[in-house]
Amino acid sequence: TPIGRDGKIAKPRQLHNTHWGLVCPAETPEGQACGLVKNLALMCYITVGTPSEPIIDFMIQRNMEVLEEFEPQATPNATKVFVNGVWVGIHRDPAHLVNTMLSLRRRNMISHEVSLIRDIREREFKIFTDAGRVCRPLYVIDNDPKSENCGNLVLNKDHIRKLEQDKDLPADMDPEDRREQYFGWDGLVKSGVVEYVDAEEEETIMISMTPEDLEISKQLQAGYVLPEEEHDINKRVRSILSQRAHTWTHCEIHPSMILGVCASIIPF
Known part of the structure; x- marks a missing residue:
C-alpha cells in the first residue's frame, strides 16, 4: 500500500x-x-513487458526439466528456474544455461529488457519479462577467457566509427533506408555493447565506476603499487580497488x- x-x-x-x-x-x-x-x-528505462512463453520453450529444449516431471529425491542439488515469479522447472547445469541466456540477450535474440538473475547460494535462476521494472544501461565488460579483449569494454573503435557515420546520413533520406543504416543507441544495445540491468540483477554483477578503474585494477593484479593521487576529484565515487577484485562485469556509463x-x- x-x-x-x-x-x-x-x-x-x-x-x-x-x-x-x-x-x-x-x-x-x-x-x-x-x-x-x-x-x-x-x-532510466521502464520495461514495457515481453512474452515469457518463447523463453520457457527455449529452456525446455536446453534440458530444463518441467516441474510436473521433477523428482526432488533424484536431484536434490538442482537449480530452480523461475519466470516472473512462477516456478517452471529445474536445471542441472545452471551456469551453462545462464551463460546461454546472457549471450542470447546480448545478441538481441531475446529482448534487451529481460532480466536474468542467478542466485548461486539459494540455487535459483530468476527471469523477469514483466512490465513496470526500472532498468538502467551499463557498458558490458568482455569476460570471455578465449577473447583477446578479455577484461576490457566490449565498446571499441568500430562502434565509435559507426556512431560518427550516423552524422553523415542525409536529412532528406527515405525513412526506411535511414532506419536500416542508422546505428545509434539501438545499435549499441543490439551489438551487446550496452546492457539494461534492473535493480535485482544489479545485485549479481560487479560494476566499475569508470573505464580508468579497469586499467588501474589490471595494474594492481599485475603486482604494481600505484601512487595515491591527492587531488583526484572522483576519489569519493571511485570503486575500492584491490588485487582480489578482478571480476568486473559492467562499467558505469558516467557517474x-x-x-x-x-x-x-x-x-x-
Whole structure:
C-alpha cells in the first residue's frame, strides 16, 4: 500500500543504496511529499513487458526439466528456474544455461529488457519479462577467457566509427533506408555493447565506476603499487580497488547519470 503523506515517519523518505542510478538523489519536493515523490534518473528505462512463453520453450529444449516431471529425491542439488515469479522447472547445469541466456540477450535474440538473475547460494535462476521494472544501461565488460579483449569494454573503435557515420546520413533520406543504416543507441544495445540491468540483477554483477578503474585494477593484479593521487576529484565515487577484485562485469556509463533532469542542469 502507498505511504500516506501525513505520517512523520522518516525511513521511507530517506535515500537508499539501491536507488543508485534509478532515482535522482537530489530532486524531490519540499514539505509533506519530501522523499515520497521521486524522479527518474537520466538514463532510466521502464520495461514495457515481453512474452515469457518463447523463453520457457527455449529452456525446455536446453534440458530444463518441467516441474510436473521433477523428482526432488533424484536431484536434490538442482537449480530452480523461475519466470516472473512462477516456478517452471529445474536445471542441472545452471551456469551453462545462464551463460546461454546472457549471450542470447546480448545478441538481441531475446529482448534487451529481460532480466536474468542467478542466485548461486539459494540455487535459483530468476527471469523477469514483466512490465513496470526500472532498468538502467551499463557498458558490458568482455569476460570471455578465449577473447583477446578479455577484461576490457566490449565498446571499441568500430562502434565509435559507426556512431560518427550516423552524422553523415542525409536529412532528406527515405525513412526506411535511414532506419536500416542508422546505428545509434539501438545499435549499441543490439551489438551487446550496452546492457539494461534492473535493480535485482544489479545485485549479481560487479560494476566499475569508470573505464580508468579497469586499467588501474589490471595494474594492481599485475603486482604494481600505484601512487595515491591527492587531488583526484572522483576519489569519493571511485570503486575500492584491490588485487582480489578482478571480476568486473559492467562499467558505469558516467557517474553523473545518477541525477534526474532538473538536478543535472544545476551549475556546480
